[in-house]
Amino acid sequence: MRPRAERPLREDTPLARDLIRDLNPVQQEAVRHGDGPLLVLAGAGSGKTRVLTYRVAYLIGELGVSPRRILAVTFTNKAAGEMKRRVEELIGAKARNTWIGTFHSVCARILRREAQWGWWSPSFSIYDDTDQTALVKQCMEKAGVASSVFSPKAILSAISRAKDRLLTADQYRGQASRGYFEECVAKVYVEYEKGLVENNAFDFDDLIMRAVGLLRGTREVLDAYSQRFEHILVDEYQDTSHAQYELVNLLSSHHRNICVVGDDDQSIYGWRGADISNILDFEHDHPDAVVLRLEQNYRSTGNILDAAHDVVSMNERRKEKKLWTERERGSRVSLLRCSNEYQEADAIRDRVVALTAGGRRGHHEFAVLYRTHAQSRVIEDSLRRAGVPYDIVGGVRFYERAEVKDVLAYARVVSNPADSVSLGRILNVPPRKIGDRSVERLEAFAEESGTSLLSALGSSAQIDGLPAAARTSGEALAGALRRASERAERDPVDQVLESLLSETGYLEWLKKSGTEEAEQRIANVQELVSAASEFVETSGEESLSAFLEQVSLVANIDRWADGSNAVSLMTLHNAKGLEFGVVMIPGLEDGLLPHESAFADDEELEEERRLFYVGMTRAMDELYLFAADTRRRAGVMDLRSASRFLDEIDPAHIEIDTLAPPATAFARPGLGRASRGSGAGRRPSPSRARTSDFPDYENYSQEEAQFGPGTRVRHSRWGEGVVIEVSGFSGDAIARIRFGDDDEKRIMLRYGKLEIVTE
Numbered sequence: 001m002r003p004r005a006e007r008p009l010r011e012d013t014p015l016a017r018d019l020i021r022d023l024n025p026v027q028q029e030a031v032r033h034g035d036g037p038l039l040v041l042a043g044a045g046s047g048k049t050r051v052l053t054y055r056v057a058y059l060i061g062e063l064g065v066s067p068r069r070i071l072a073v074t075f076t077n078k079a080a081g082e083m084k085r086r087v088e089e090l091i092g093a094k095a096r097n098t099w100i101g102t103f104h105s106v107c108a109r110i111l112r113r114e115a116q117w118g119w120w121s122p123s124f125s126i127y128d129d130t131d132q133t134a135l136v137k138q139c140m141e142k143a144g145v146a147s148s149v150f151s152p153k154a155i156l157s158a159i160s161r162a163k164d165r166l167l168t169a170d171q172y173r174g175q176a177s178r179g180y181f182e183e184c185v186a187k188v189y190v191e192y193e194k195g196l197v198e199n200n201a202f203d204f205d206d207l208i209m210r211a212v213g214l215l216r217g218t219r220e221v222l223d224a225y226s227q228r229f230e231h232i233l234v235d236e237y238q239d240t241s242h243a244q245y246e247l248v249n250l251l252s253s254h255h256r257n258i259c260v261v262g263d264d265d266q267s268i269y270g271w272r273g274a275d276i277s278n279i280l281d282f283e284h285d286h287p288d289a290v291v292l293r294l295e296q297n298y299r300s301t302g303n304i305l306d307a308a309h310d311v312v313s314m315n316e317r318r319k320e321k322k323l324w325t326e327r328e329r330g331s332r333v334s335l336l337r338c339s340n341e342y343q344e345a346d347a348i349r350d351r352v353v354a355l356t357a358g359g360r361r362g363h364h365e366f367a368v369l370y371r372t373h374a375q376s377r378v379i380e381d382s383l384r385r386a387g388v389p390y391d392i393v394g395g396v397r398f399y400e401r402a403e404v405k406d407v408l409a410y411a412r413v414v415s416n417p418a419d420s421v422s423l424g425r426i427l428n429v430p431p432r433k434i435g436d437r438s439v440e441r442l443e444a445f446a447e448e449s450g451t452s453l454l455s456a457l458g459s460s461a462q463i464d465g466l467p468a469a470a471r472t473s474g475e476a477l478a479g480a481l482r483r484a485s486e487r488a489e490r491d492p493v494d495q496v497l498e499s500l501l502s503e504t505g506y507l508e509w510l511k512k513s514g515t516e517e518a519e520q521r522i523a524n525v526q527e528l529v530s531a532a533s534e535f536v537e538t539s540g541e542e543s544l545s546a547f548l549e550q551v552s553l554v555a556n557i558d559r560w561a562d563g564s565n566a567v568s569l570m571t572l573h574n575a576k577g578l579e580f581g582v583v584m585i586p587g588l589e590d591g592l593l594p595h596e597s598a599f600a601d602d603e604e605l606e607e608e609r610r611l612f613y614v615g616m617t618r619a620m621d622e623l624y625l626f627a628a629d630t631r632r633r634a635g636v637m638d639l640r641s642a643s644r645f646l647d648e649i650d651p652a653h654i655e656i657d658t659l660a661p662p663a664t665a666f667a668r669p670g671l672g673r674a675s676r677g678s679g680a681g682r683r684p685s686p687s688r689a690r691t692s693d694f695p696d697y698e699n700y701s702q703e704e705a706q707f708g709p710g711t712r713v714r715h716s717r718w719g720e721g722v723v724i725e726v727s728g729f730s731g732d733a734i735a736r737i738r739f740g741d742d743d744e745k746r747i748m749l750r751y752g753k754l755e756i757v758t759e
Contacts, residue, residue, distance in 0.1 A: 015091060022050065226251055337642075
């Protein structure tokens, strides 16, 4: 093993000159770290990707480590591709043998290479959400769990959480304390595992869980990979799950040259299994670790960074770091207080229009980041009315469109004949007169004869009770799939898809529809073939199985078309890793950000605070925050309270503009800096707001004045009630109404459609 100390840098090499020129002193120290564990705490916009790229290049180009002995793991294919490209730019083609990929792609590669140790074959399928849901539905029927009691998605989510904790079906079933839901999950989980095995398939959680199980259970495999990977680098370590943590520890167990890069302040995926303890406890796991902090920010102005730090520094569970920049202070963060979400949307629109006037900025420089997708509708309406171009990140994605999933299902069966879930999807697409009863007979024949559903389809003539039409079309489909499988062994994937579309009649079926929707679907299918052709050209791979694996592992944000000149609308979670000249964050109200689900849990509240911090630090030059006094919810205008996070920003870093009348939820002493433990971060949810917080006004309109205290009213949803009091003023008057004994609602009179009960 090489000595732990850095090698003296030879300044006469091209790589060394680039390293000195492009990296600051702390970045250089991280790149030139020798052997042993290394934790790089990389703040937002501090150049962590550059550090990872240069470190890989330095290990190969300066220290002479073989590219085959380096593993670099990222979370998205986009990040992995960018790292590969930049390393090659630094040291040339010799970097191509480096293992650089996502957790899932690395595990899929290991599982395919080491299939002889397990029950699966190298051609296994990787099931997406739709495939998993279809299989779970089948398993629920077998386990006697009614979908009317628990939804398949709820069952699947519980199984996913169990796999993330590395619990097999038997281990999950053996847990001590379980309620009725857990008992049902345990039954379905057993059938679900059987189904995956029968179909020679893995779901996404399986890829990591099975890889960990293989490394734990097979000494030869563990020794081979832990000895092979002399250096392991992990990006976004704060987002790793328990299963990913175990995988990294196993692979690095021999050489212990593990470099993890991440930012605990940007850990925002706890809801999907990320464990912030992995990065917070790294020094406990590796007592000899070197810890470096990247605190120089290259993205944002000083005021934006200071305001963001004001917020995130209120979290208890974090490693202290303070970002700084050589950029100018810039303008203060702007908070606009609006009366409702419509005024909020128009304020966003107006600022986009003003800042793009005269070509000062392009629309692509703007991002609107919200907590939930539901917030986008009103904003979209306002932008559309003004003719402002926008893109929604996170709508119906290309690979989730029905026709694309159909063609991929055909391709999966060709690649993996045991995949009965994919075959089940396309048995009657296009229609082939293979009805439900015919499918039942085919499945029964497959089970009795111990063959796959595809084999049963090819043996349709031997199945008693199968209608003649089903026999003919079934054998024809089996023949088309068999011929496609033969072509897949010799032809590139794009040619295989083209012939498959022709032989199965799928493309002709779409063309016969003759509708505008059919034309769009045909264009999508053709685009899939183009994607396959591009895959062959760019990856050097031609096989169908390699293309299917790449498609299965594409992350949502990888498909974001960042080249269009349009305002980007997306959730705060989707914005991580991106940057924009101007960022706007609407909905800064308790109940939205922080989300109401976090009120009762300190850890969840801290994650919500980190989410806000991530949104703030996406802004390069200008940051606008928005909060509304009222927001329509379930058809009723709901009274809102400003986000507790706004109290945590130092007044020196923020300026407040009130677009709403003063007698609102914001009618309290100014938004000032909260101190840790002061209680400012623990305000009650909006539903507990006291009426006394809002001054009474008597200048109501004549129509509103008739709803005085004691008036009996009727609401279309809650029935009859009695007005307790009215607050606010004309146009924004809010009535507190008691429906029944304990049910009180606050309803804005101009939207509530209340009817006075006169009898």
